[in-house]
Amino acid sequence: MEFVTEPHGDALAIKVSGRMDAVTAPEFEQACQKQIEAGARKIVTDLSGLEYISSAGLRSILATAKKLKGVGGEIRFCGLSGMVQEVFSVSGFASMFKIHDTLSDALGG
Amino acid sequence: MDRLQLPATLDQLEPARQFIMDAAERAGVPMASQVKLDLVLEEALVNVIHHAYGDAGGTMELRCLERVHNGQRLFVAEIRDRGPSFDPFDAKPPDLDADLDDRPVGGLGIHFIRQMADDAGWRRENDENVLHLGFALGPVLE
Numbered sequence: 001m002e003f004v005t006e007p008h009g010d011a012l013a014i015k016v017s018g019r020m021d022a023v024t025a026p027e028f029e030q031a032c033q034k035q036i037e038a039g040a041r042k043i044v045t046d047l048s049g050l051e052y053i054s055s056a057g058l059r060s061i062l063a064t065a066k067k068l069k070g071v072g073g074e075i076r077f078c079g080l081s082g083m084v085q086e087v088f089s090v091s092g093f094a095s096m097f098k099i100h101d102t103l104s105d106a107l108g109g
Numbered sequence: 110m111d112r113l114q115l116p117a118t119l120d121q122l123e124p125a126r127q128f129i130m131d132a133a134e135r136a137g138v139p140m141a142s143q144v145k146l147d148l149v150l151e152e153a154l155v156n157v158i159h160h161a162y163g164d165a166g167g168t169m170e171l172r173c174l175e176r177v178h179n180g181q182r183l184f185v186a187e188i189r190d191r192g193p194s195f196d197p198f199d200a201k202p203p204d205l206d207a208d209l210d211d212r213p214v215g216g217l218g219i220h221f222i223r224q225m226a227d228d229a230g231w232r233r234e235n236d237e238n239v240l241h242l243g244f245a246l247g248p249v250l251e
Contacts, residue, residue, distance in 0.1 A: 021122070022119060022122060022151060022155045022158075023120075052148070054148055054151045054221075055152055055218045056151075056155065059217075062209075062212055065209055066210075069209060069210075082144075083145075083148065087148065087221070090220070090221060090224050091221075092207075095206075096208065096212070
């Protein structure tokens with residue numbers, strides 16, 4: 001799994017690619033934790049390059065979302081497709097979070 | 110039947126996955142089902158790795174076989190451990206409508222197994238927990 005972070009105004013875009021599984025998911029959580037400590041409050045996670053996510057990945061996302069909410073922040077998602085979209089749907093995450101088609105949609109509004 | 114025994118540790122997730130996914134491909138599991146197998150397999154393996162044994166650790170055994178179930182030919186992956194008897198299907202289903210504050214961190218793995226495998230189950234056999242994950246070979250019969 002790889003991620004690239006890019007500031008967009010008051011938001012931080014994190015583009016995740018590869019596989020978010022039980023081995024790699026903690027890396028995502030730690031990277032987000034670092035950004036929150038550095039002051040990030042609005043994180044947009046671009047999952048268009050993500051090939052695979054398991055419940056361990058969702059757990060890291062949920063933990064990150066709770067931390068952000070605790071400091072008055074928010075996490076949004078964009079670029080879901082294939083099995084990642086199905087996992088978000090089957091888990092109920094698709095209705096719990098703000099999901100957008102594209103990064104620019106997620107950054108607006 | 111192919112089988113492989115590995116230490117039940119997280120660093121064995123990838124070799125365990127390779128073993129099962131290679132067997133699934135050879136057996137002719139359709140690509141759409143391979144994607145689902147990949148997911149439910151991780152969920153099953155991680156359960157064993159995290160919960161089957163205490164600090165002492167232990168092993169997990171993987172078996173791949175083919176079986177006919179209700180007239181349907183299935184590829185079956187079995188994950189076996191020697192931990193205390195535990196039926197993961199006893200777990201209460203997660204509340205999928207809970208909002209962020211009330212969402213427990215966890216409980217989704219077994220939900221994915223229920224939803225995505227064509228056939229799944231648990232049995233206790235010779236002091237082993239045996240979880241099986243079955244995927245149809247050819248069109249699914251309704």
